[in-house]
Amino acid sequence: MDFEHCFPIWNKLNPVQKNRLLGSLITCQVNKGTILHNGSSDCSGLFLIQSGQLRAYILSDEGREITVYRLFDRDMCLLSASCMIHSIQFEIIIEAEKDTRLWLIPTETYKSLMEESAAAANYTNELMASRFTDVMWLMEQIMWKSLDKRVAAFLLEESSIEKNSELKITHETIANHLGTHREVITRMLRYFQNEGMVRLSRGTVVLVDKKKLEALQMHKRA
Amino acid sequence: MDFEHCFPIWNKLNPVQKNRLLGSLITCQVNKGTILHNGSSDCSGLFLIQSGQLRAYILSDEGREITVYRLFDRDMCLLSASCMIHSIQFEIIIEAEKDTRLWLIPTETYKSLMEESAAAANYTNELMASRFTDVMWLMEQIMWKSLDKRVAAFLLEESSIEKNSELKITHETIANHLGTHREVITRMLRYFQNEGMVRLSRGTVVLVDKKKLEALQMHKRA
Numbered sequence: 001m002d003f004e005h006c007f008p009i010w011n012k013l014n015p016v017q018k019n020r021l022l023g024s025l026i027t028c029q030v031n032k033g034t035i036l037h038n039g040s041s042d043c044s045g046l047f048l049i050q051s052g053q054l055r056a057y058i059l060s061d062e063g064r065e066i067t068v069y070r071l072f073d074r075d076m077c078l079l080s081a082s083c084m085i086h087s088i089q090f091e092i093i094i095e096a097e098k099d100t101r102l103w104l105i106p107t108e109t110y111k112s113l114m115e116e117s118a119a120a121a122n123y124t125n126e127l128m129a130s131r132f133t134d135v136m137w138l139m140e141q142i143m144w145k146s147l148d149k150r151v152a153a154f155l156l157e158e159s160s161i162e163k164n165s166e167l168k169i170t171h172e173t174i175a176n177h178l179g180t181h182r183e184v185i186t187r188m189l190r191y192f193q194n195e196g197m198v199r200l201s202r203g204t205v206v207l208v209d210k211k212k213l214e215a216l217q218m219h220k221r222a
Numbered sequence: 223m224d225f226e227h228c229f230p231i232w233n234k235l236n237p238v239q240k241n242r243l244l245g246s247l248i249t250c251q252v253n254k255g256t257i258l259h260n261g262s263s264d265c266s267g268l269f270l271i272q273s274g275q276l277r278a279y280i281l282s283d284e285g286r287e288i289t290v291y292r293l294f295d296r297d298m299c300l301l302s303a304s305c306m307i308h309s310i311q312f313e314i315i316i317e318a319e320k321d322t323r324l325w326l327i328p329t330e331t332y333k334s335l336m337e338e339s340a341a342a343a344n345y346t347n348e349l350m351a352s353r354f355t356d357v358m359w360l361m362e363q364i365m366w367k368s369l370d371k372r373v374a375a376f377l378l379e380e381s382s383i384e385k386n387s388e389l390k391i392t393h394e395t396i397a398n399h400l401g402t403h404r405e406v407i408t409r410m411l412r413y414f415q416n417e418g419m420v421r422l423s424r425g426t427v428v429l430v431d432k433k434k435l436e437a438l439q440m441h442k443r444a
Contacts, residue, residue: 132354
């Protein structure tokens with residue numbers, strides 16, 4: 001896989017910029033569970049994912065997590081270089097959710113590109129707008145969707161990512177994605193099981209009636 | 223008040239760009255309550271506030287509102303030109319919360335600036351990052367702060383904006399800012415009154431013990 005084909009504005013750069021970019025590029029292989037970026041103190045650079053999966057989440061003072069967005073093959077991770085843009089004043093953590101292979105564009109390299117190329121700066125705008133949109137979507141979910149719908153939506157999304165109806169996932173992990181407590185998820189999954197939507201066993205959730213889960217997820221709040 | 227002194231990147235533009243900007247600038251005076259932008263169908267342009275106050279909010283299917291951020295004198299409103307950036311895929315409503323005087327930079331003018339000037343594109347990045355930061359802050363509040371703390375924080379903020387301890391505001395309006403129901407706010411304000419923090423009368427909330435409200439706002443969730 002070539003960087004040139006994965007970096008969307010490659011053709012808008014001049015030869016000097018292309019060389020500078022290729023010259024500073026770092027290829028990394030990280031294991032599942034690696035924390036790639038931890039709040040604003042960290043500012044390694046932009047990640048371009050060759051293959052794998054990253055998760056961005058925030059953490060409460062009490063240690064509760066909530067997943068803000070996920071990134072997949074060919075996605076670019078901007079917020080790992082958040083120090084580049086002064087007005088980004090929030091803390092986000094980025095971890096590898098699967099074994100991941102990625103290119104790292106060092107902050108200084110990208111920053112100099114942005115400063116001299118309107119194309120690079122506008123591309124950065126689009127990247128940030130995509131993540132902003134993810135967060136607005138999430139906020140609407142949190143505000144206006146009850147938790148049963150959010151759990152149903154999460155299980156369906158997870159099953160679609162994994163291309164599998166049998167999910168190897170703990171109740172704790174689901175709670176961390178959705179920003180709630182394990183006990184709450186356990187209670188909800190038992191209710192789903194009683195309704196014939198899932199089958200539970202140790203460390204596994206099997207989606208046995210996706211249609212019913214989809215109907216639940218779509219249903220408007222009373 | 224001169225546009226040149228209020229537009230932060232004025233000095234980074236060339237004479238042609240400056241003339242184009244001044245030539246297309248529109249000065250507007252809008253009354254309190256005017257809806258200036260309504261979702262992605264609208265794309266009038268960027269607002270630069272001379273004096274007044276704007277509020278950006280989102281709306282649920284059931285008509286519930288939540289305030290996402292507010293803008294004051296000399297603030298720039300980017301999301302009223304959200305069509306400029308394709309990846310902004312959410313609907314936001316912007317209304318004048320007070321009588322407001324503003325400059326409108328038409329979308330096409332600003333778009334052409336962004337395309338040719340890295341300085342303009344990077345400034346846009348900073349604007350978007352500021353609003354993104356507002357939204358992340360709000361999400362953390364919603365996720366991890368109980369409603370009593372959010373109501374206390376809202377009353378204190380409102381009092382600081384108005385420079386007045388006596389707020390002319392209805393329970394309905396507070397509910398619309400915080401994304402909840404009027405009845406919930408009424409109950410909460412009565413509790414605050416019993417605790418000696420506020421005094422209620424028709425259409426008015428008087429903050430009688432700001433220290434106590436501040437203490438409540440800061441207090442961590444158990």
